[in-house]
Amino acid sequence: MTTTSYKPDLLPVVRKTVSSNADYGRSICCPFHSEKDPSLHIFENQSWYCFGCGKGGDVYDFLGYLRFGDSWNSKNKEMFREISRETENHSCAKVFIDNNMKKQETEISDETKKTFLWAAKTFHETMLSAHDADSETARNYLLGRGISEKTIRKLRIGYAGRSELHKKGLSLTPEKRAGYIERMKNAGFIRNGREYFINRIIFPNFTKSGTVLNFTGRALGNSTKRYLNIPNVRKNLYLLELSDPEKELYITESVTDAVSLQQLGLSAAAVNGTALSRQMQASLDPYKKIIIVPQNDSASMHAACKWCETIPRCRILLPEYIDGEEKDINDILRLEGEQQCGFKLRNAAEKLMDCSSYMKTVGNKFL
Ligand SMILES: [Zn+2]
Structure with missing residues (x-):
């Protein structure tokens, strides 16, 4: 799986193509609108943004707007091909781009995705359970912090009790149990022979399409780590x-x-x-x-x-x-x-x- 790529280094490309600019470091006068003070900024993460006209993007977008003006569309294959050919003539240093973040959703295996979804549902049901004293404590904790039941349902906030996943496993037939434990281990819910989230409020990080990217668990009782993130997957911005x-x-x-x-x-x-x-x-x-x-x-x-x-x-x-x-x-x-x-x-x-x-x-x- 390709998770990385090389792109021409943005800053030298910009300096080469917009030569009339005085040296303002990472800020330049925007070539896409008329101005006297520099408002286009080149970020260290190989992206740029103009605070004046709102244009922004990566090195290809910069060259694309220069070449095609407002009709530039990075998804247009012909335009993109022309611009990437152009970058080859620049003979600029290439930099390593980590595309992992963008690929995270595809990076998680289908099996883990299924397990994540199942776990999010299980934790959420446990949170809403009317017959469990620990669940009630968890709900009351959130309500006591001003977080409404509507929000708990909307963001599908859950609760990992003391042995939720273990109990689910025991309810399976012995033939199914081995596969179940394997899946829980692979997804990170079982570590070193014990459940990873115990007595924690669980915040599943959903995408719009309903995939769960990762989980954060907040300890309810005393714990050396107040917040725990599911291992093996990348931590990213919640919500x-x-x-x-x-x-x-x-x-x-x-x-x-x-x-x-x-x-x-x-x-x-x-x-x-x-x-x-x-x-x-x-x-x-x-x-x-x-x-x-x-x-x-x-x-x-x-x-x-x-x-x-x-x-x-x-x-x-x-x-x-x-x-x-x-x-x-x-x-x-x-x-x-x-x-x-x-x-x-x-x-x-x-x-x-x-x-x-x-x-x-x-x-x-x-x-
Ligand atoms: Zn601008």
Whole structure:
């Protein structure tokens, strides 16, 4: 399976083809609209975006727009062939492109896909089970955090009890049991002879077409690891695949913050931690309006500064927290309710900060 490819290095190609530009580093005056100050930025992940006219893409798109203007369409085979022939004449260095992120859905085997889907359904049914005290604790935990039953059903949030999958296995005939355990092991639900998710709220990461890309489990009781990701598959932005690239996308650190924003009708995705991997950055390429929502603590604000460095086109939303009590969006939802939380978010959205002012003002305190 091909998961990688080589493309001409974007920056030298741009410098070679748009020679009249003064050296602004990674920002240049856009050749696709008329301007005096540079607003086209070339990102380190081999993509570019013009903040003035909104054009963007990869090296082929850059050359494509230069050659064909607005009629450029990277899916048009003839146009694409002409542009890739052109790149051969550039004799520029080629760079290694990791396409794994885009291929993730096809990378997961059909059998694992089936197992993931089955597990998501099983965990969700367990969450909704009326006859299980642990399930009730799990439901009450979410409800107590302001996450509604409607949201639990919509995002198919689940609960992995103490031995859910084991019990399912025992209900099978001995002939079927061996295959079942093998499938659970391959998909990562059984590790070192025990269930991987025990007493955890399960957040399955669905695509629009209903495939589950990965799972995150949040511990309910005491655990050394509060969040666990299913092993063997790539960690990616939670809920991103359900978001419309044309709309504003809110990026949070925590899964529950993204769930809270979704409940309020906004498009949101969670990094689930502070490390925004290259693959995650690449998956954000189609999203032009990205809004980072840092938590109300220095570690999270520090992380937001790092994200600003890698996605300089994003903006920052800083809601008004009740000091000492609220540390994130979910706290506002939990303590002040949906209406007030929505109100605070709309208010904050009117005063979005751009990356550089955020890094200068808020960020400098922590860097
Ligand atoms: Zn432009």
